[in-house]
Amino acid sequence: xxQTNLWYLVAYDIRExxxxxxxxxxxxxxxxxxxxxxxxxxxxxxxxxxxxxxxEKVLEPEDALMFVGLCSNCVERTILRNRVGVWENxxxxxxx
Amino acid sequence: xxxxxxxxxxxxxxxxxxxQSLHALLYCERLFYLEExxxxxxxxxxxxxxxxxxxxxxxxEEGDWHALDLKSEKLGLIGRVDCLRRRxxxxxxxxHKRGRAARIRxxxxxxxxxxxxxxxxxxxxxxxxxxxxxxxxxxxxQTIVEGRVRYHQDxxxxxxxxxxxLRADVIxxxxxxxxxxxxxxxxxxxxxxxxxxxxxxxxACLPEEARAISRLSSESIHKPLQRSVGxxxxxxDQPSADQKAGTGKESSLATSHVxxxxxxxxxxxxxxxxxxxxxxxxxxxxxxxxxxEQPKERHxxxxxxxxxLHGFAQITTQALRLCADKEVAVHWITQGGGYIGSFSSGAGxxxxxxxQYEALRTPEFRLQLVRxxxxxxxxxxxxxxxxxxxxxxxxxxxxxxTIDGIRKLMPALQxxxxxxxxxxxxxxxxxxxxxxxxxxxxxxIDERMKPEGRTRRPPRDRFNALxxxxxxxxxKDVMSAILTVGLDPAFGFYHRPRSQxxxxxxxxxxxxxxxxxxxxxxxxxxxxxxxxxxxxVVAGFQVWLSDLGRRxxxxxxxxxxxxxxxxxxxxxxLTYARLIxxxxxxxxxxxxxxxxxxxxxxxx
Numbered sequence: 001x002x003q004t005n006l007w008y009l010v011a012y013d014i015r016e017x018x019x020x021x022x023x024x025x026x027x028x029x030x031x032x033x034x035x036x037x038x039x040x041x042x043x044x045x046x047x048x049x050x051x052x053x054x055x056e057k058v059l060e061p062e063d064a065l066m067f068v069g070l071c072s073n074c075v076e077r078t079i080l081r082n083r084v085g086v087w088e089n090x091x092x093x094x095x096x
Numbered sequence: 097x098x099x100x101x102x103x104x105x106x107x108x109x110x111x112x113x114x115x116q117s118l119h120a121l122l123y124c125e126r127l128f129y130l131e132e133x134x135x136x137x138x139x140x141x142x143x144x145x146x147x148x149x150x151x152x153x154x155x156x157e158e159g160d161w162h163a164l165d166l167k168s169e170k171l172g173l174i175g176r177v178d179c180l181r182r183r184x185x186x187x188x189x190x191x192h193k194r195g196r197a198a199r200i201r202x203x204x205x206x207x208x209x210x211x212x213x214x215x216x217x218x219x220x221x222x223x224x225x226x227x228x229x230x231x232x233x234x235x236x237x238q239t240i241v242e243g244r245v246r247y248h249q250d251x252x253x254x255x256x257x258x259x260x261x262l263r264a265d266v267i268x269x270x271x272x273x274x275x276x277x278x279x280x281x282x283x284x285x286x287x288x289x290x291x292x293x294x295x296x297x298x299x300a301c302l303p304e305e306a307r308a309i310s311r312l313s314s315e316s317i318h319k320p321l322q323r324s325v326g327x328x329x330x331x332x333d334q335p336s337a338d339q340k341a342g343t344g345k346e347s348s349l350a351t352s353h354v355x356x357x358x359x360x361x362x363x364x365x366x367x368x369x370x371x372x373x374x375x376x377x378x379x380x381x382x383x384x385x386x387x388x389e390q391p392k393e394r395h396x397x398x399x400x401x402x403x404x405l406h407g408f409a410q411i412t413t414q415a416l417r418l419c420a421d422k423e424v425a426v427h428w429i430t431q432g433g434g435y436i437g438s439f440s441s442g443a444g445x446x447x448x449x450x451x452q453y454e455a456l457r458t459p460e461f462r463l464q465l466v467r468x469x470x471x472x473x474x475x476x477x478x479x480x481x482x483x484x485x486x487x488x489x490x491x492x493x494x495x496x497x498t499i500d501g502i503r504k505l506m507p508a509l510q511x512x513x514x515x516x517x518x519x520x521x522x523x524x525x526x527x528x529x530x531x532x533x534x535x536x537x538x539x540x541i542d543e544r545m546k547p548e549g550r551t552r553r554p555p556r557d558r559f560n561a562l563x564x565x566x567x568x569x570x571x572k573d574v575m576s577a578i579l580t581v582g583l584d585p586a587f588g589f590y591h592r593p594r595s596q597x598x599x600x601x602x603x604x605x606x607x608x609x610x611x612x613x614x615x616x617x618x619x620x621x622x623x624x625x626x627x628x629x630x631x632x633v634v635a636g637f638q639v640w641l642s643d644l645g646r647r648x649x650x651x652x653x654x655x656x657x658x659x660x661x662x663x664x665x666x667x668x669x670l671t672y673a674r675l676i677x678x679x680x681x682x683x684x685x686x687x688x689x690x691x692x693x694x695x696x697x698x699x700x
Binding site for chain 1: 368
């Protein structure tokens, strides 16, 4: 049972502010926001399903949700013009 | 939860069994035992996908969907029926499954149908529906003749007749479950390896290692193991019968097909908070760090594996609670680099601890473990000495004496019949080793960086300040591993039980000192990574790391943790970070019926 973590772009469109806030809070626990309604998350297959389940409890049929899986090549080719430190290379540790 | 407490409030009655647990029981008795008796619960992707399916179903069939919580003292069962429908006047319990139905080959397929296989329910699903049907019967008083299982992946609904045979199966499973629950021993790993591939509990059960050892046990694992520890050193001098036995064993492991089930790397970061006055807080599901004169940082909690607070950093109660909930370990290390303690929500499974106490209180068993641990440590030191002096003239720098001295201790170690005697031998090997260490450091390096023996509390030279701090970092990871596995760090087998330290953690750390601390530090010295002035603070005869030095050491150690290393016995590679947890799990296996694998890792 290999749990290779993959990058995902998570995009959503939520029609009601109350549900939006709840969904936003959930996703913030899984990954970092790149732009409004656009996150990048590094997820194992377990976490992917866990996140989908948690969001499913909040979302309604009119809401949209998209997970875009990125391979390592896609990640390298990503072109960004963003705030500093939004998509940095992940190391195994961080010293503050 | 409430139902459990209702069940246990009556002192004599056993707690009610969850219907799902019968499903687990039929799948694998060990799975049932781990989940229901040891309370090891691990959700995998399929489990979450199943939960999502149920959320979706509940929304789609609004009004039509009635999940029912039922319990029966008579049957001793509690469960939630996915859906109960009335068809032609009779009640039918529905069970929804995310996967595929089982298929049986029909003898005469109906004409024109491409599919000659007929869908039917898996035995464990049949049992589950049968149990629900019996619960519904007791609650409503109506006889249930049929249940249905809906398999969403191939979109079929299968009918399950509730016949006397099925009812008998349910009753029999309940009594089997009860007798297993009363047992203290874990049931053996299932013989059907394919079951383990999709099992969510494989990371806790470690079926692969258990099978490997049961294959070895036919060759009587204990005897060759005790002596094969000196294997590689003997190889240098003369090949022995032991060594042949050893290589034979390893190749039998290699040739047999072994699925790799051990959980892969933890991709989560270790967060070290070093800045004095920093505060760690919580915002939703994020860890928030406020450090003086630095912008506020936020990290998703799932990207953090551990929080290490150095010196006087603060952490809020809310952040601690989040860490407990999301299985993030929190460690405290003093400004001077001493390990203080850890906070971890790891499973404090009492049964594991009882087994640990019982096993470690057996003197012969303890002696055997101590010998193997000491051997592992001494051999890593010896290997490091051999490796570091590979291209030098061992005679002229006096290393041959060290090597001979350590080698001479090995036979004595085999004969030693008390823990104290082994402590003495290990101490002597350690003294020889630390005496030889300075010679591995490039002669052109600043003299101040070279060690003069081993000093601690306080360290008296720069080298000792480095390894002292690194050992504290290592200790926090060993503690984490022990707590994750669910053992009691306070009850060890080698170190004396003292109140302030955790003897089991001190025991386990011996396996990793050379490979994870000594070796990378010596290498970094030779790469001239340290500045004797800026990286250290000298206060009288005491030497500490400066803020800068501490950051460098953290980096060096954390990088070492990500190095991959192939376990010589289990024959798969994993990072040092994972290796610590693996050894803790293997230690537990010494007394849970699959002995022989602990402390067999060797520095190459």
